[in-house]
Structures are given as C-alpha cells and as structure tokens.
Amino acid sequence: MTTFDTTLGQSGGATVVEPYSGPLTRGSIIARLERLPANAMQVRxxxxxxxxxxxDGFDVxxxxxxxxxxxxKWHLTPWEIGFLIASGSVGQLFGAFLFPWFAExxxxxxAIAWSSGxxxxxxxxxxxAPSFMVFAALRVIQGLGLGGELPVAATYINEVSRAHGRGRFVLLYEIVFPVGLLASNALGAWIVPRFGWQTMYFIGAMPLVLFFVLRKLVPESPRWLAERGRLQDADHAVHAFERTAKGPLDPVTNAADFDALVKRHPKRSMKDLFGPAYLKxxxxxxxxxxTCGFIQYGLxxxxxxxxxxxxxxxxxxALNLAVAASVLGVLGSLTCALLVDKVGRKPIINVSFVLCAVSLALAGICHAMSVYVVATFCALSLGLLACGFITAYVYTPELYPTSIRAMGCGMGGAWLKVAAIFAPTIVSKTMIGGNLDVAFYILAAVPFLAAITVHLLGIETKGKVLEQLEA
Known part of the structure; x- marks a missing residue:
C-alpha cells in the first residue's frame, strides 16, 4: 500500500468525502479522476x-x-568547451531511458524522487570539482537525473489531470521549467561575478530534499496503479485527491464506459512505439x-x-542579454498555457516553430550588426521555441497509453539529448570558423522541418480523455 500524508486541505473548508463504495475497476478509477475538480492535493x-x-531547468x-x-579557469580549448556542454547531455540521454523504464x-x-536525489x-x-575532467564526469552523472526527471514528471502530471482543461493544467505546471532557466540565468548574472561559479551548483542541490519527502507527501499515479492491477492502491491514491476537493463530487455513473474503452485496447510494450499503431x-x-534540444543547447x-x-x-x-532571452521564454510559455486548450496542440507547435525559424534566419542575415540586434532576434527565437517546447510536455504523454506513456516521453527526451550532444559542436565549429551566420541558418532549418513533420504526422489531442487517444 502506498503511504503518504493526505491531511492537506482537510481543514479550512474542504468537504469530507466518503471513500468510493462501488466496484474497483480500471474504468472506475479513470471515471473518478475525470470527475475531479481542482483540489489541494493536485496543488501539492x-x-x-x-x-x-x-x-531541472536551473541545473540544465x-x-x-x-x-x-x-x-x-581551466584554459579550455574549443573542443573541450563543446565537450563540457555536451557532457551533461550524454548522461541525460541515458537518463531519458533509465528513469522512464524505472517509472513503468x-x-x-x-522515479522522480530518485532522479531528484x-x-x-x-x-x-x-x-x-578540482578539474575539467572531474567536472565533466560529474555532469554526465548529474545528467542521468536531469534526463529522467522531466519525462516522468510530465507523465505523472498528465495522468492525474482530467481531459477538460488538461493542457492548461499541465502547462501551468510545466512553466516552472522555463522559469528555472530564467532563474538560473538571472541569478547567475548576479551571483557568478560576486560569489563565484561554485555557488550556482550549491543552489542547484535543492532537489535532494525531494528524495526524502516526495513519496511521503504525493500519491502515486492512480492510472499507473490501476493499469498494473493494483486497484486497492489506485483507490487509495484517487481518494487522496478526492478528499481535498471542495464541495460534493458528482456520482460515478460512467465507469462501465471507461471499462469498455480500456478493454478495446491491448496492453502495449516498448516495441509498439515503432509499430504500425504509433510509428507516425x-x-x-x-x-x-x-528541435527543442537542438535550439536549446545549440543556441x-x-x-x-x-x-x-x-x-x-x-x-x-553578455549575461544580462541571456537573461532577456529567458524572460521571453517564460512569457511565451505562459501565453501558450492560456491558449493550448482553445486552439489545440498542433497549431501552437507549428506556428511557434515556423516563427522561431524566421527569427533565427533574421539573426543570420543581421549577424554583422550590433550585439543588441542579434540578441533581439535570438531572444525572439527562444521565446517562440518555448511555446512549442512546453507544449511538447502536454502533447507527448497524450499520444501514448499508460503502459508505455513514460517510455514514450523518455524516448522524446532521448531525441532531445541526442540533438543536444551534437548541436553545441556544430555551433562551436561554425562560430570559431567565422561563420556565425551559417550557424543561425542551420539552427533555423530545424524548427521549420519540425513544423512540417508535426503537421503531417501528428494528431490533435485537445479535450480528449487519455484512454480515448489510444490507437
């Protein structure tokens, strides 16, 4: 039985909710999740x-x-600089497989607790770290946690939210990642010149606390528990959310419909990610x-x-201009969160990626102008990228069933890390060679191709229950 504290919200106006007395089935668990209003446990x-x-965003x-x-400090060569940037991505590549596998x-x-630790x-x-090589090795190990936390967290938040308003609910959570990027840039611009580079990494150690407290304070995903046949645990987890909801809950009347829905779909395995049902x-x-990895790490x-x-x-x-780009990333993410349930996932991804490509191309055209002109186009491109990037965190989990959802998200994260490994080297070679405009043109081509691919192969998921989206 999962053990965690469920006292939050039981005082201060929360209505006492009696435990569910109907038959425990996967359908009843889903039906209870889909009737949930906003509640204190979701907030927690x-x-x-x-x-x-x-x-995760801060440390990245x-x-x-x-x-x-x-x-x-270490008199790094261009190759060593590229390697140092890419070292974290190597660990993240393995973490993107390891922790989703662990989460399944x-x-x-x-899985989130261990990755945070x-x-x-x-x-x-x-x-x-006393040397370049030690620092790079530690970045690889840290990358295991960084690469594993994001896809599993996105999976969990999707699974505990209902279809109505899921995009807004998930993205208002996911906005903390670009806020972490902004905080890292902003604090770095102030802390590094005054207190030294080491302070940034001491601040970045805060997730260690979650290793000790997360499993005691947050229930496991009821959808995952039900899919694994642990219906009593799933019932306990759902009740942790139900008992912190204000006001009476609607009766569960459609459990049989959800039971029929899940029975129509076979249990999937990792190989199905590349099978006919899910290949597109x-x-x-x-x-x-x-695309997200290529631009984020390459630029x-x-x-x-x-x-x-x-x-x-x-x-x-230089640090202040980078902070400005992060501010636009947060603003772009917030705008996206407010629009995603109205216009859909695909339109936001496609429009933001095309405009990101245009901004990067303009940075290439104007590369010989002042740093402020180039910084403006770079900031715009990162703000637009953030719209598509953050939408990926709600869109990707929606595309796969519960049995392979974490692995599907991990696979997406793995592709991001593959791009992240090579992108800094490409920028390094073109920049050192005096071809900064070429680097911008290469970067611009990537989101443009991504927009075409998502338009042709992706499906729209807006407003649908996760189980309805199974192929």
Missing amino acids: ARLLIGLATFF IAIATTLPILIQ RQGRVR IIGVTSIACGF RTLAVAMLWM STWLPTIYRNVYHAPLQL
Missing part, C-alpha cells in the same frame, strides 16, 4: 514535483552562466524533441559566450 503535487522540474542552464569563468515498473513518484548530490559535487506519432515526437547555452567572444560584450552585459 504540482508544487513539489514542480520544484524538481524548476531545478547553469553551465551557460558559469561557462565563461570555467573557460578561463516501480512508479512515477519513486541524483541531481542534488552531483550538483554539490560539481561545486567542489513517434516520428512526430522525435522531430519535435530534437541558449552558447549565448553568453557568443556575445562576449564574437561581439566583445562585457561579461555582465
């Missing part, structure tokens, strides 16, 4: 898991604000996530260094 889950996701981009200092077998919450411990260790979706997911992590080395901007100005 969103805050605590959001803390993990916030520091911390290298951007500390990189100019590390280059000088041991549960979503447990790895992030926290290695972040502390990075602050004490998997290809759309692959291109979507590769965002390089921006302070580009501004300083190519345009000879002072360190503080």
